[in-house]
Amino acid sequence: MTEEKIKRINELAAIAKKRELTKEEFEERAVLRREYIDSFKASLTGQLQNIRIVEADGSKHPLRKKQ
16 A cells, blocks of 8 residues: 555545545545555564464464464
8 A cells, every 4th residue: 555545545534524525535435445454454464474472392383363
């Protein structure tokens, strides 16, 4: 996600506080928000995949999903 897109999300948020968004602005905001959320999730997933748990005996293993 580029800085320009984040700025545009913020611009649309400011406009929405002042007046109702047009249909095109509303759709643009929805697309940008989805892209931002997907980017955030991908970044977080990448960070979690790189975490290793160190046991008392010194062995390391990756995080596992909770059941």
